[in-house]
Amino acid sequence: MLQQHLAILPILIPLFTALLQLLPWGSRPQPKRRAIGLIASILTLVSTVFLLIDVNQQEMLVYLLGNWEAPFGIVLMVDRLSALMMLLTAVLALPVLVYGCYAEDNLGSHFQALFQFQIMGIMGAFATGDIFNLFVFFEVLLISSYALMMHGGGKFRVRATLHYVLLNLLGSALFLISIGTLYGVTGTLNMADMAVKIQSLSGDEAILAKAGSLMLLIVFGLKAAILPLHFWLPQAYSTTTGVVAALFAIMTKVGVYSIIRVYSLIFGADANELALVAHDWLWVMGLLTLLAGAIGILAARDLRLMVAYLVVISVGTLVAAYSLSSTATTGATLFYLVHSTFITAALFLLADLMAYERGKTASRIVSGKKMANHSTYATFFLIGAIAIIGLPPLSGFVSKLMILESAAANGHNFWLWAAIIGATFIMLVAVTRAGSKMIWHTLSGKPSEHSAPLGKRLALASLLSLSLLITLFAQPIRDYTDATAEQLRDVDSYPYHVLPKAGGNNE
Amino acid sequence: METLYSVTVGILTACSVFLILRGRSFPVVVGITMLSYAVNLFLFSTGRLTIDGAPILGTNDSYADPLPQALVLTAIVIGFAMTAYSIILAVRTRGEVGTDEVSDTDSDAEGKR
Numbered sequence: 020m021l022q023q024h025l026a027i028l029p030i031l032i033p034l035f036t037a038l039l040q041l042l043p044w045g046s047r048p049q050p051k052r053r054a055i056g057l058i059a060s061i062l063t064l065v066s067t068v069f070l071l072i073d074v075n076q077q078e079m080l081v082y083l084l085g086n087w088e089a090p091f092g093i094v095l096m097v098d099r100l101s102a103l104m105m106l107l108t109a110v111l112a113l114p115v116l117v118y119g120c121y122a123e124d125n126l127g128s129h130f131q132a133l134f135q136f137q138i139m140g141i142m143g144a145f146a147t148g149d150i151f152n153l154f155v156f157f158e159v160l161l162i163s164s165y166a167l168m169m170h171g172g173g174k175f176r177v178r179a180t181l182h183y184v185l186l187n188l189l190g191s192a193l194f195l196i197s198i199g200t201l202y203g204v205t206g207t208l209n210m211a212d213m214a215v216k217i218q219s220l221s222g223d224e225a226i227l228a229k230a231g232s233l234m235l236l237i238v239f240g241l242k243a244a245i246l247p248l249h250f251w252l253p254q255a256y257s258t259t260t261g262v263v264a265a266l267f268a269i270m271t272k273v274g275v276y277s278i279i280r281v282y283s284l285i286f287g288a289d290a291n292e293l294a295l296v297a298h299d300w301l302w303v304m305g306l307l308t309l310l311a312g313a314i315g316i317l318a319a320r321d322l323r324l325m326v327a328y329l330v331v332i333s334v335g336t337l338v339a340a341y342s343l344s345s346t347a348t349t350g351a352t353l354f355y356l357v358h359s360t361f362i363t364a365a366l367f368l369l370a371d372l373m374a375y376e377r378g379k380t381a382s383r384i385v386s387g388k389k390m391a392n393h394s395t396y397a398t399f400f401l402i403g404a405i406a407i408i409g410l411p412p413l414s415g416f417v418s419k420l421m422i423l424e425s426a427a428a429n430g431h432n433f434w435l436w437a438a439i440i441g442a443t444f445i446m447l448v449a450v451t452r453a454g455s456k457m458i459w460h461t462l463s464g465k466p467s468e469h470s471a472p473l474g475k476r477l478a479l480a481s482l483l484s485l486s487l488l489i490t491l492f493a494q495p496i497r498d499y500t501d502a503t504a505e506q507l508r509d510v511d512s513y514p515y516h517v518l519p520k521a522g523g524n525n526e
Numbered sequence: 527m528e529t530l531y532s533v534t535v536g537i538l539t540a541c542s543v544f545l546i547l548r549g550r551s552f553p554v555v556v557g558i559t560m561l562s563y564a565v566n567l568f569l570f571s572t573g574r575l576t577i578d579g580a581p582i583l584g585t586n587d588s589y590a591d592p593l594p595q596a597l598v599l600t601a602i603v604i605g606f607a608m609t610a611y612s613i614i615l616a617v618r619t620r621g622e623v624g625t626d627e628v629s630d631t632d633s634d635a636e637g638k639r
């Protein structure tokens with residue numbers, strides 16, 4: 020019974036949790052809301068683990084909403100990639116929520132419920148197999164992100180939110196136009212069905228579909244923060260609260276996921292006239308995004324801004340490596356995606372904790388007071404820096420090595436090698452400078468009296484330790500991401516599973 | 527009919543793009559609202575324009591595609607909520623920042639929370 024509905028559980032659990040949390044819970048509602056939120060996050064995590072195990076055995080779970088048959092109704096289509104992304108979200112959400120429960124959620128109203136709605140939107144975007152439904156879940160996650168980004172209020176935050184909201188409204192309008200164009204040409208919204216229909220397009224219709232697909236690229240590029248659409252990200256991520264920024268580490272990955280999904284499945288190698296329509300763009304833009312991120316990180320005078328640019332660098336690496344469209348690089352790219360999500364989230368939390376304990380100098384990269392837990396943060400910073408830069412022995416090194424190694428078989432590899440190694444060097448310089456300035460060059464005098472709660476430090480430590488786990492279990496994870504890449508390449512298997520007339524069984 | 531329809535959508539989109547490129551939040555919000563109208567009309571037309579066609583197969587020679595109408599309905603609901611939110615946000619920004627300029631005039635914002 021439960022097994023059958025496993026695919027929709029990660030969407031339903033956060034939805035009902037959020038509704039439950041919105042109820043008036045007496046005079047002191049916050050502890051109850053926190054408890055509900057934490058239990059629900061654990062449940063979501065458990066359900067995504069089962070989902071991943073299930074998908075690993077059966078290749079793909081197709082869930083018909085309302086039991087309407089595939090091209091007519093909406094389907095949830097959980098393949099290996101979706102299951103991986105959903106597990107990633109759930110694993111990230113738990114420590115971030117624990118961190119948020121230490122009074123971060125009192126800065127504004129309904130943090131807990133918005134957090135769950137956000138998770139619901141992200142899970143839905145990963146699970147859906149219908150492109151209009153993808154738009155709807157994008158809106159769900161965006162609407163909660165608008166409110167979360169405002170969390171805490173303040174002049175700079177409100178202004179950054181206004182920019183973020185207006186840009187994303189424009190993105191949503193473009194999304195609708197491109198979906199409309201694709202629907203007008205193919206007559207379907209189901210992604211697997213669209214992949215079949217796209218193959219038979221030619222002439223004018225192919226050109227229309229190409230216009231629609233490249234408009235989609237703009238929309239996803241805006242979400243993923245690819246150059247030249249990344250300018251909103253540094254300001255937005257560096258002005259919002261640390262806990263929200265850490266959660267948003269997965270948001271750019273939603274954009275990257277959508278790019279991988281749409282340009283592998285619908286406009287993949289088999290799409291005849293529209294085959295790999297976006298890959299040349301992705302290649303150039305990915306490399307330029309890497310470059311822009313590297314310049315940004317050198318110029319950043321604030322640790323939070325620097326981490327925001329690290330997110331841009333990771334997106335650039337992902338997009339450039341994915342555009343090589345070989346199975347091996349895609350596998351390595353997905354491995355890097357897992358690693359970079361956790362580490363950037365951890366660094367946002369670290370920057371937030373350091374800003375709190377440093378007091379007046381906050382997270383600016385200048386010498387400041389000694390922090391109350393100075394040596395702890397120094398260790399965390401060292402681990403985080405090693406992981407994000409890509410020095411041995413942590414996950415950053417492993418994943419970058421995988422990308423470089425798998426790209427070596429491809430003709431373009433010189434530029435990718437140059438860009439990734441160059442960016443790594445610049446990251447090394449910038450992050451080391453920030454670390455020595457903020458941790459070694461402390462002002463003489465008493466250390467700060469502000470000490471962050473132990474729970475926050477533990478939440479951060481657990482996120483950082485994931486990097487170690489990824490390194491230890493690199494082989495099984497890589498096997499899984501390689502299997503994911505194989506599945507993405509095998510475009511014909513999607514209609515087979517999803518559409519009844521193509522031979523799939525939808526039980 | 528098709529020409530009139532596409533010219534309408536085109537003019538609406540052009541005007542909204544012009545408004546969105548303005549530097550103050552009010553014209554931008556109006557532009558985005560207008561763009562969402564244009565998008566709704568566009569979505570409606572993706573099922574091809576038919577007159578006197580029932581959305582049921584087999585009753586008539588010409589039939590209408592019901593799906594775009596469902597899409598438009600969803601888009602209207604979401605667009606309406608977002609317009610309301612962005613107006614509130616624009617008003618609040620005007621109150622807190624003291625100006626409705628969208629651009630960053632004070633570059634010293636960096637580094638301060």
